[in-house]
Amino acid sequence: MALDVNVILSQMLGAAKTSFGSKWPKAQDLATTSFKALAQNIVDIEQMNIAGTITSDQAALLVDMQKHTAKIVLQAVKGLTILAVEAAINAALGVIKDTVNTALGFSLL
């Protein structure tokens, strides 16, 4: 059986889009919720610093905590995005697996 590149491409893109689309919102939600909380913390730290209820050394440490936490969140977003890409690739390959393997006569995928 001859393989049709357009049919294969359409199947792969469809599967990848569906798979990525279902996983991406999780990373997006995490980023939004987390950065909202960190932004509020920074505002609160600034207000306490202005009011003098914390020293500048204490304020600096609190801000440093926000920076490191932002990096943790970004690594989570990166990891979840990689997982979404991975799932999309596997979905794209999975949807054409039988067609390609049958056409070739051996298990390539």
Added chain:
Amino acid sequence: MVGCGEVMLIGAYDSTVDQSIQSISTDVSTLVVTLKKNFLDGKAADNAYDKFRDTYIKIEAEIQTCKIRCDALPKYKEVTSQVDEFGQVFLDFEKLHKLGFSNPANANAKPVQVIEIEQKTMEVGLKAMMALQNGLKREKVDKKS
């Protein structure tokens, strides 16, 4: 990619790392809640750093052990980095404890407010770490089905 296999761009779920993060989370929460409760109950003297030194050593050792485990796992760069960064967050928290949680020269200073910010910060970090762990778990479930 090798034929017949699935593409794997990030390391597989590791229950030891996941449990280690859960354990760090529990111990950090216990520490923060204890400090906060002591302030709220008017027992500020019970919050002296020296009384918590062993707790800090225990948690820092847990973080270090988790990092060593992550370092040994393939494609675990993101998780290793998260553990590293959380270690820095916790060191900052310890430094603040040593410094005092608020300005002693200011009569309006409220150490509980500062602890609450620290608590929220660490919760954001720990939730992000758990979100990635859950992502890795789902990946495993997906691959089985």
